[in-house]
Amino acid sequence: MKLLVTKQFVFPNDDSARKFQHSSTLNLNNGSPFMTHLPYNGGNNRKGGFFVTSHTPFSRFLFGGDYNPEQWPRSVWADDMQILTDVHMNEATINVFSWAQLQPSEAEYDFSTLDDIVATLTKNHFDIVLATSTAALPAWLATRYPEVTRTDYDGRHAQFGGRHNACPNSPVFRHYSALLAGKLAERYGHLANVVCWHISNEYGSYCYCANCARAFRVWLRQKYGSLTALNDAWYTHFWGHTFYDWEEIVPPTALSDGIGPDHIVLSAMGIDYRRFQSDSLLQNLVDEKTAIRDFDPDTPITTNMMGTFKDLDYFKWAKALDIVSWDSYPAYDTPHSEVAMRHDLMRGLKGGQPFMLMEQTPSQQNWQPYNATKRPGQMRAMSYQAIAHGADTIQYFQLHQGRGGTEKFHGAIISHADHDETRIIRETRALGSELAATGPQLMNGRTHAKVGIIFDWENYWSLEYSSGPSVELKYVDQIRRYYAAFYRQNVAVDMIPTNLSATEMAHYDVIVAPVLIMVKPGVSAALHQYVENGGTFVTTYMSGINDENDQVIMGGYPGPFRDLCGIWAEEIDALPPHTSIPVQFGDSHVSGSIVANVSHLEGAQNLASYGGADFYADTPAVTVNPWGNGQAYYVGTVLDDAGLDVLVDRLIQEKQLAHFETPTDVELTTRYYDGYALHFLINNTAHPATVDTSRFTGLPTLIGTNAVQAETILAPYDVLVIKDKE
Known part of the structure; x- marks a missing residue:
């Protein structure tokens, strides 16, 4: 780290015009020495532990901008x-x-x-x-x-x-x-x-x-080694797409295999091209x-x-x-x-x-x-x-x-x-x-989250390349809905990748994986071990469907999580726009939308059932299955906010998750430091909000005027930062 010290302001290469002159000759052939690439590793190249103990590299809080x-x-x-x-x-x-x-x-x-x-x-x-x-x-x-x-x-x-x-x-x-x-x-x-x-x-x-086409073929050779392996991974017998020469492969565009920016004839090719372009820009x-x-x-x-x-x-x-x-x-x-x-x-x-x-x-x-x-x-x-x-x-x-x-x-x-x-x-x-x-x-605070929500870009691409079941299934929105349910209860959340080991997962009491459509190597085994060791796993519709090549895992949904979740889904109903299906979740009348899995219990306990008059009325909508020392939840439809609140309330009670009740859009978030903690109470609305802060009565404020009272009235967009013991 460089500290701010007094230093004479001197430029190298002293000359009055302060200009550099440069000329060069480039080799622009296909074998250019500049054409190198990061090795393909399927996005699973994390070495060592996931959790980092690190301090910001700056000696003061930077306040500025472009x-x-x-x-x-x-x-x-x-x-x-x-x-x-x-x-x-x-x-x-x-x-x-x-x-x-x-x-x-x-x-x-x-x-x-x-x-x-x-x-x-x-x-x-x-x-x-x-x-x-x-x-x-x-x-x-x-x-x-x-x-x-x-x-x-x-x-x-x-x-x-x-x-x-x-x-x-x-x-x-x-x-x-x-x-x-x-x-x-x-x-x-x-x-x-x-x-x-x-x-x-x-x-x-x-x-x-053309540069990208050539480089893509190099990248594919590094990844697959042979056309036989590539054809198998891409499922190229579909629509007669089998390749017999590397030069036959071109990027998926509107002029080739593109059905639209988010739909490709061979979805595995489209996902590989996204991997390749991400790697190419990273190489820059x-x-x-x-x-x-x-x-x-x-x-x-x-x-x-x-x-x-x-x-x-x-x-x-x-x-x-x-x-x-x-x-x-x-x-x-x-x-x-x-x-x-x-x-x-x-x-x-x-x-x-x-x-x-x-x-x-x-x-x-x-x-x-x-x-x-x-x-x-x-x-x-x-x-x-x-x-x-x-x-x-x-x-x-x-x-x-x-x-x-x-x-x-x-x-x-x-x-x-x-x-x-x-x-x-x-x-x-x-x-x-x-x-x-x-x-x-x-500066240098840490978040002590006991809930991890999986976010994965290859799953993002796979879900939104899917031709069906519904155009309304958007990856970020599905992840956000689960995050928002914990946010409403002020439960701290870490966003985590798919490739944690079971030991790394053990940091969390609950791991949530909405729409985990692509199950890459090692992920299922790690999640099974995590639950076996006492963790709680929550997954949903559109999970466990494809492998890393975007090919369906046979044997019924949710594929490799079928035994873990104790449920088998044989069909996915896509609900028409602006319609919903009633769901009875314990004592609560909630609803589902967008998709509804038609499922059968295989050892799981039914927690919520579909209502209405459709052929799958009274079948499971939300289940929980004991596995080893832990349990796995499976949610078969896009629950409304009320339904997600019921689910999160249950998880809070079961796992004794730290939470804090506040008015809508008022949040309490905590960062931990060496010797103290800071609770950030923020009113994100244009209206005054009254918050029960009796838990913090008498504590000093870092941002605020007086010690905390049993009840705090926050003005519109007001902030209170409470200083506490670690």
Whole structure:
């Protein structure tokens, strides 16, 4: 870790123009030395324990965000520094989209403007998160080497423009992006206030060009070894798709096997292409990380993720990062439970390690259909919600609102009003003051969760590639519904991968795996052992259906969990839109929707039955089966919130799970530190809320005015942080 110490600001390679000259000759043949790939490992390459004991690498709580002074005359910079310092900001993320400025042509580098930006921030005591600028190609690169731009799903090859516009398997792109990252590290990596490297920006989107086709075939050879194994895995006898030569394989697009972006004739091919593209983009990050490490061996490296973003296997990506960071942009109607779930997912990527909230907006987005402004106090509440769930930084996009381009209406600390006393600045100053006073005490907390919910990107892809039974089955929504039921009871949850060992699973009293449609090698055995040892497993409809190649596991649903759950499902009924089926769950009248499994008991106890007049009325809807020292629950339909509450209440009572009752959308979340704990009580609503806080009577507040009373009235979007013994 690099500490903030006084250090002379000196650039390497001293020359008056502060420019680098470079020329190179590239080998653009198929055997390019730049065409290397991470080995395929099925996403199951975790070594050692899952749970990480780790501290944030920063010496102070970072409060800042994206700053683009290159868009403004230098005369503006001094005013910006005065305002940002006044609101207690201490960090700026810079150089995110500056490749065209840093490298005006193939043979010329110009760091003069960036030098001045870094010098200005250093003079004003700002920490710097330094981006590598490789998320948007310069025009000369796309013009001189057209193969660097992407080909989309419809087969259209892009011209210069936009961002996220590089083919990840272009040897030219891989060469120049890594070269730039290395030059930046050589020039700035020695600076004490460069506290983190930010590679590229919001990686995503796929390419289907000739480069990718060739690289895909290489990736497939590494994975399968032979066409016989590939044909078997892909079930290629279907529709006469058998391959007899590697060159016959092309990416699944609208011009080949694509039925639509989420439907492929051979779903196993589609999932493999997603694995391949995720690996390819990850290799781009590794290229740049390697180049940085040649000059800077210590500074943490990250890239900003996007929560439940579909295209990239973030559990695999997190292994290449020193710290996870992510961008949180909920819509005006995003459930608060879903925002919390995404925070917990980001914390879970590295086994509970604190993460960076790299971006959020202080006021409003610009790119959603309806970009509502955050109400007074809402920015503060959402910032503390992030901290409560594991964030050790609070950063925004952006610090100064741009005058042009597609993001000119995206909110910022310094707005178009160009005034230092706007509502947003006043709120930022108040939050900054709190963080300046308490920031070190908020950092390096841990979450003691006894419930783990499995989130897995390959299952995400498999469920949404399924042609049936219902288009309404969306992976993230199904996971969120179970998370939300625990959230309503303020039960702490970890989001976990599929590939934990039974020993690692034993950390949890309850493991929930909604729609675990793809069962990869080792997963069933680990879950069986977990339950055998006393754990409680909860799974649902659409679980245990496919193997790692997306082929159905024969013998009836839920496949390898049939004995564990003590139930056999022979049919899946898809309910029409906006309809439901009554379910009698103990004394509660609840309902199910979307799908309903037609099931038979094989040792399980029936807890809830379908009502109505259909042919499967009175058959099991929710069951529990004893297994060894534990038990397994199986839920056969998409229960409504009331039904999920009944289930979670039962689990709370059975496992004595720590919970806390609050009004709707008021949450209590706890982080544990060395010698103390912090309870974050947050009102996420625009209405006052009264909370029974008698459990904490007399405890001091870290954020708040007095010791806690037996009853607390929270103003709209108010926050109380209670300090407790560990």
